[in-house]
Amino acid sequence: MTAPAPKISFVSLGCPKALVDSERIITKLRAEGYELTKTHAGADLVIVNTCGFLDSAKAESLDAIGKGMAENGKVIVTGCMGAEPEQIREAYPGIAAITGPQAYESVMNAVHDVAPPLHNPFLDLVPEQGVKLTPRHYAYLKISEGCNNRCTFCIIPKLRGDLVSRPLAEVMREAEKLVKAGVKELLVISQDTSAYGVDLKYAPSPWGDVDYRTRFLDLAKALSTLGVWVRMHYVYPYPHVDEVIPLMGEVAASGGMVLPYLDIPFQHAAPNVLKAMRRPAHQEKTFQRIEKWREICPDLAIRSTFIVGFPGETEEDFEELLSFLTAAKLERVGAFKYEPVRGATANDLGFEAISPEVQQKRYDRFMRHQQPISAKLLQRRVGQRIKVIIDEAGPTVSKGRSIWDAPEIDGSVYVASRRPLRAGDIVSVKIERADAYDLHGVAV
DSSP states (O other): OOOOOOEEEEEEOSSHHHHHHHHHHHHHHHHTTOEEESOSTTOSEEEEEEOOSSHHHHHHHHHHHHHHHHHTSOEEEEEGGGGSTHHHHHHOTTOSEEOOTTOHHHHHHHHHHHSOOOOOTTTOOOOTTOOOSSOTTEEEEEOEESOOOOOTTOOHHHHHOSOEEOOHHHHHHHHHHHHHTTOOEEEEEOSSGGGTTGGGTTOBOOBTTBOOBSSHHHHHHHHGGGSSEEEEOSOOOOGGGGGGHHHHHHHHHHOOOEEEEEEOOOBOOOHHHHHHHTOOOOHHHHHHHHHHHHHHOTTOEEEEEEEESOTTOOHHHHHHHHHHHHHHOOSEEEEEEOOOOTTOGGGGSOOOOOOHHHHHHHHHHHHHHHHHHHHHHHHTTTTOEEEEEEEEOOSSEEEEEETTOOTTTSOOEEEEOSSOOOTTOEEEEEEEEEOSSOEEEEEO
């Protein structure tokens, strides 16, 4: 009689980049015959992939670890918080093992120690594209690890190291496997997507019959040949980003697949704050670049995130941020209240901390200011026919996204249809109305 395969309960926290790490670990687990279970109780082991960027994220990670210890008792911790294990050991001295981010082999070695695999080549069937934690029709495609930027509010380089780009051909092989498995949308992610390849000096990386180089533009061109939606995340507005915008303009003109969408973390607009953050502080050049992009690709949508209440932020600085929002007319905007991160340079700049009360008021003002801007931009879509990818099928109304919306962070399109729709379908939709964040239409 064959012994049952060891069961692993897996918790994945944090950003899409951490989600890709989780997918890689789970793929290794399945390749070795481990089973996955959704409950801690009865599992042979619990793995928690943590986020350690903000104190609130650390608290969520510690809570997840605590639940694993209480309900199971055998817990392995990995991810960003694992790079600073002292806090975890102090809270839970009985942890089985702690590894840092991207430490896939260390995680597997720890798993082998706690719950040895029951290897059976007839049972260990893993799909060629690996195990994914996203819905079948979209997937995150990580093109690099680490970051060369030294933003004062961020400790990612300390946790994940400097930029390490994957050769273009390696990225394309993974992308091709995903497309063959049914993925309709690839979400390109990294810490700094537009810096892709700089560490490799943009080395040649042929794929197919084309001599590509390992750089942002060549990657966009290569991905555009796969016949699926390609969405660019975490792009810094470096001058060479201009070269990719014409590819985005081809989506409507000739069926190109690099979506007219850029996720650019501007973080602020006031030069004083940007300088303190160690971010590019040339607002005029940023405006010029955005205007140039929209001339080339009028349908371009820009999403961004901003930090309010950064140490030393004055009322004048905040007003300058609101003015930037008015002038830039960004389609999708999010905001965070500044949180001091242990080990971040921002803690030692000597600027006065902004009180939580002031932070909350500025956050509320920020969101009230942006809402009518986003709503007015969405109204432009009323009466148009647009492409929508379905995320959740319903009996009469399904939920999807346009080419201008990323999953989980942007708005939705609610699609009424007489015929049944399935998750992953890309349908033409006539937009009938818009509200502050979402569109509503009919499949045609």
